[in-house]
Amino acid sequence: MKLFCYAVLPVEKPYITAWAKENNVDVEMISDELSKDNATLAEGFDGVSSEGITPVDESVYATFERFGIKQLAIRQVGVDNQDLAAAKKHGITLTNVASYSPRAIAEMGVTQAMYLLRKIGIYQQRMAAGNFAWDESTISTEIFNCTVGLVGAGHIGSATAQIYSALGAKVLTYDPFYDAALEPYTTYADLDTVLREADIISLHTPLLPSTKNMIAATAFQKMKPNSILINMARGELVDTGALITALKNKQIAGAGLDTLADEIDFFGLQKDCQETPSDYQILTQMPNVLVTPHVAFFTKLAIKNSMEIALNDAKTIINGDRSHNTVN
Numbered sequence: 474m475k476l477f478c479y480a481v482l483p484v485e486k487p488y489i490t491a492w493a494k495e496n497n498v499d500v501e502m503i504s505d506e507l508s509k510d511n512a513t514l515a516e517g518f519d520g521v522s523s524e525g526i527t528p529v530d531e532s533v534y535a536t537f538e539r540f541g542i543k544q545l546a547i548r549q550v551g552v553d554n555q556d557l558a559a560a561k562k563h564g565i566t567l568t569n570v571a572s573y574s575p576r577a578i579a580e581m582g583v584t585q586a587m588y589l590l591r592k593i594g595i596y597q598q599r600m601a602a603g604n605f606a607w608d609e610s611t612i613s614t615e616i617f618n619c620t621v622g623l624v625g626a627g628h629i630g631s632a633t634a635q636i637y638s639a640l641g642a643k644v645l646t647y648d649p650f651y652d653a654a655l656e657p658y659t660t661y662a663d664l665d666t667v668l669r670e671a672d673i674i675s676l677h678t679p680l681l682p683s684t685k686n687m688i689a690a691t692a693f694q695k696m697k698p699n700s701i702l703i704n705m706a707r708g709e710l711v712d713t714g715a716l717i718t719a720l721k722n723k724q725i726a727g728a729g730l731d732t733l734a735d736e737i738d739f740f741g742l743q744k745d746c747q748e749t750p751s752d753y754q755i756l757t758q759m760p761n762v763l764v765t766p767h768v769a770f771f772t773k774l775a776i777k778n779s780m781e782i783a784l785n786d787a788k789t790i791i792n793g794d795r796s797h798n799t800v801n
């Protein structure tokens with residue numbers, strides 16, 4: 474069997490190479506994302522895999538069909554750049570990797586919450602300026618004395634609930650779908666209760682029309698002044714302007730953000746400071762805010778799992794079987 478992999482990062486190569494050896498499959502890799510200009514490189518291969526954000530048009534699937542290729546294994550969650558119906562029309566089964574390591578993202582959220590809870594950014598900024606003092610503004614709270622409010626408890630929210638619960642925190646969850654398996658770790662509540670009672674509010678919902686800007690001025694008005702907002706999910710869940718106002722007005726105590734609205738043009742790229750949007754600059758300069766460039770997923774296990782799940786799916790479909798990761 475021969476597979477062609479597009480959009481392979483240097484960090485992914487060793488995992489793909491190890492999988493290829495273990496599965497006795499020949500794999501060729503390039504770093505470029507799949508596009509209509511390079512789809513013909515897959516000629517002579519049994520299957521294909523890719524990731525990335527560049528939109529893929531129907532001609533790509535038509536090219537694969539011509540080469541007798543029956544699948545395209547996407548090595549990430551998002552398939553927004555794919556045309557699911559067009560792929561189906563050309564007999565291409567698309568698979569994604571819906572969950573590769575929920576713990577990776579959950580642990581990043583908890584890490585940021587602990588950093589903010591203990592005011593580490595404030596101490597760092599003070600100490601860099603020769604100020605070794607502490608005062609009533611930097612007094613902290615132990616995590617086991619906190620109430621954590623989760624908004625969304627699917628793969629990542631559930632893992633987050635388990636970690637906070639193991640640390641002794643009280644965990645409240647708002648999710649329209651009830652999961653009995655989470656009962657040992659959390660108490661379900663409505664969104665208002667979560668916002669009003671939580672010391673740490675952690676967002677884990679998908680970006681949907683119903684969740685866009687769900688955390689805006691009215692939500693910040695409900696939150697406790699000592700509360701911390703953690704967003705490891707999607708930037709657009711939060712109204713960034715309202716967040717900055719809430720931080721400036723001390724309506725909340727801090728924010729940990731692995732994702733920001735409109736990040737696609739910035740995160741993962743090297744940019745000149747002048748190009749950075751003003752709201753990014755304001756947030757990254759606040760000592761009670763942490764911004765990371767959408768790297769909560771970026772652990773060795775997550776990379777290994779996403780490579781293996783996608784390539785196993787490619788093999789499964791080439792062998793004529795079905796995959797539960799099929800999206801079209």
Ligand code: NAD
Binds near residue numbers: 571624626627769
């Ligand atoms: P999931 O689909 O497993 O879970 C999402 C949960 O949100 C579901 O339980 C769903 O019922 C709930 N939900 C839907 N609408 C809601 C609403 N209005 N209010 C409250 N809950 C609602 O998703 P997941 O894999 O846990 O991913 C969660 C988020 O994390 C997504 O936004 C995803 O894009 C993001 N993510 C971020 C990273 C990263 O590196 N930062 C990596 C992977 C995923």
